[in-house]
Amino acid sequence: MDPCILVIFGGTGDLTRRKLYPALCNLYREGLLPEGFAVVSVGRRDLSSEQVRETVMDSINEFSRQPCSCNLEELEQSFLNRFHYYKLDFADSTGYGHLKDFLEELDQEYNTAGNRVFFLAVAPEYFSEISNDLHNHNMVINNGSWQRVVIEKPFGQDLDSALVLNAELRKTFGEQNIYRIDHYLGKEMAQSIMVMRFANAFFEPIWNNKYIDHVQISICETDGIGTRGGYYEQSGALRDMVQNHMMQLLTLVAMEPPVDLSTEAIRDEKVKVLRSLSVKREDVVRGQYGEGIVDGQRLKAYRDEDKVAPDSNMETFAALKVFIENFRWAQVPFYLRTGKRLPHKYAEILIKFKKIPGVLYFKDSSLNPNILTIRVQPDEGIFLKFNTKNPGPGQTIIPVSMDFYQHEIDGFNSPEAYERLLHDVMRGDSTLFTRWDEVEYSWRFVDQIERWWHTSNEPIPIYASGTWGPKEADLLMKNDGREWFGPTKS
Ligand SMILES: NC(=O)c1ccc[n+]([C@@H]2O[C@H](COP(=O)([O-])OP(=O)(O)OC[C@H]3O[C@@H](n4cnc5c(N)ncnc54)[C@H](OP(=O)(O)O)[C@@H]3O)[C@@H](O)[C@H]2O)c1
Incomplete structure (x- = not known):
């Protein structure tokens, strides 16, 4: 080096x-x-x-x-x-x-x-x-x-400010020397998504709209905004989490296989996903935490936090249903959910597979679906839920889970994201950093939602601290006959 x-x-x-x-x-x-x-x-x-x-x-x-x-x-x-x-x-x-x-x-x-x-x-x-x-x-x-x-982060506050910032940086640095950090890409499980998909023969053939019912990506936090009121009032959940971390996880799950493992080939495929995203106005939900009692402790509402306006409409929760308009993913919804003051702190990608209607055991509508979960944090791992016969007499079918935790690998102590990222900058490898066009297309996507929210006179839904967000987020799922899954238990 x-x-x-x-x-x-x-x-x-x-x-x-x-x-x-x-x-x-x-x-x-x-x-x-x-x-x-x-x-x-x-x-x-x-x-x-x-x-x-x-x-x-x-x-x-x-x-x-x-x-x-x-x-x-x-x-x-x-x-x-x-x-x-x-x-x-x-x-x-x-x-x-x-x-x-x-x-x-x-x-x-x-x-x-x-x-x-x-x-x-x-x-x-x-x-x-x-x-x-x-x-x-x-x-x-x-x-x-x-x-x-x-x-x-943040690289700009919207597309316009990101364009200005990028132009300023480019006066001094070439694109290849600008390393835009998204520390989620430094996390071990985020890096494992591509390996899991493209280094195993059995995932890729079923990684499409023929077999996948839907995908959920959740980044949930139990904390409030703490001392970051000044920042958060300018940002909100959509800009703070969706524009960067959630978009990056989404691209890794949805991208086509790159032509090779070079930095640019991978980034090219990620950009194609971002360019294919579509969302409808009725499929985005925002919310803001109100007071709540968690573990016997009264938690204050967002509007009572330091450096937050008492009538603030800033969202601390966002849920959305998006589609990727290409052959692989047509009609497969990707549900994204992030928020503060939720009941659990975790980040997960959950893939629910389709049932095969009316055939053999599938005639039983209560048969559990196959679910693959990629846990990004904490306790990074991969969990696969499938059905098996309950041992003994009878034909009862029970769901079981096959678990793999990163820490099960002998002597493995997951490196912190910043270790990998700093090392990569020194080596000159920018694969785990975002290229300008990735930033650009994610801002284009997020900006349209921001415009909808800012031109709306509707009051922002308030959810009690310690709950899973506003009821509108549940309806987003229920209206599709689906539900949010909490953190996967092994
Ligand atoms: N903290 C995190 O875990 C975290 C995570 C992800 C991203 N980030 C991002 O990382 C960046 C830094 O965050 P932070 O939490 O480390 O902020 P911070 O604790 O407020 O630190 C800011 C630093 O900038 C220095 N500074 C401010 N004005 C200066 C000036 N005029 N001249 C020289 N130094 C000046 C401060 O010096 P003084 O000590 O003298 O004030 C301090 O060293 C932000 O963009 C943030 O969004 C932070």
């Missing part, structure tokens, strides 16, 4: 502490960092590199998926000492010139050859500003070295 310096803008922020530092430590432990490597945390506070190293240690101890079992002295020598702090206020564009000099000094020390990963772990309003300042100070040169930028 090429040597490089990872420059983290927002080096004192929450994302860096909770995700990036622990991910880097795990990569170090696995021997996955390049030989020539350094980290520069950029922030506006008065801090020393020593203090940053202490924060790195603290965040590893608090947030890492595995305890720090390394020899501390060795860890210090070969890992912690590579962390540096650089004080810079984004508003002060002269500071970038000094940052450039600082990075070039580190190039000498660590043999990093001018290669950079600029990770923008900052609020979206700074994305363009930082990118432009990097350009103005000749910090992105690409002559024999490479410079890549990693952008956190």
Whole structure:
């Protein structure tokens, strides 16, 4: 792997502490960092590199998926000492010139050859500003070295703002050097979907409208919005979850086999799915959490949360029925559901297979359907429900489940999404990042729903905290003779 310096803008922020530092430590432990490597945390506070190293240690101890079992002295020598702090206020564009000099000094020390990963772990309003300042100070040169930028979500607030942001970034970085993070793609099970579909002979032949009744994709959360009221009032569930994570899961389930396993071939197929999406106005449901009692505790309504308008109409729940208009999926509904303050926290893709009407055992209408579940989190795994004969006399049929949990693989401790993603950026592999046209088509899809909601005078349905959302979401299913499944139990 090429040597490089990872420059983290927002080096004192929450994302860096909770995700990036622990991910880097795990990569170090696995021997996955390049030989020539350094980290520069950029922030506006008065801090020393020593203090940053202490924060790195603290965040590893608090947030890492595995305890720090390394020899501390060795860890210090070969890992912690590579962390540096650089004080810079984004508003002060002269500071970038000094940052450039600082990075070039580190190039000498660590043999990093001018290669950079600029990770923008900052609020979206700074994305363009930082990118432009990097350009103005000749910090992105690409002559024999490479410079890549990693952008956190959200990538715009709608198609128009995403177009503007993209144009700004493209002034400085080529498309191949822009890594738009969707951390769901870094999750193990999301990566397993393609393998499951295309590395097994028995799934692909039945992966179509002849055998599949419908698909449900749920990303449910028990938490409310916490301290993120300011952000959420501009975003809502549709932009926060559907435009990115849910669309990405949907494309992985629905895409055609790519011509090969190259980054662009995979992305081409995902884009085709996004271009084929269709949704009707009556098939989208929104909701907002009201008060509720969960585990004996009274939870406040969304409108009573900090930094939320008392008459806010922002949705904290969205459910929709969409179709993919192609030969494989014609007439197979994909139901998507996401929300806050729901009874369970989990992310799952559930595929319900059709019954064969009126034949042999299928004459019994109570026969359970075959269901395949891909659990993305927690306890990632794949579960297959099928029918078998109840052992003993008689012909009673019972449903049973075949389960596979990732953690059953010997010694497996699922890497955090950010480990895989950081490693891929350093390797220059952008398969698990979203290409511009994926962002564009998902915004096109989401924007039309936003327009319907914003031109509607209907009050937003309120659901009690701790319930499965507004009754309209159940009706969306009931009207089709179907129902939502909760988290799959093995
Ligand atoms: N937190 C997560 O788990 C998470 C998950 C997914 C995506 N994200 C995305 O990641 C990004 C960062 O989120 P976060 O939660 O880490 O935010 P945060 O905790 O508010 O951190 C923001 C960082 O930006 C720095 N900053 C702000 N204004 C600055 C300025 N003028 N000059 C220099 N530094 C400045 C802050 O420095 P100070 O410390 O001095 O304020 C801080 O280091 C956002 O785009 C967010 O949507 C976060």
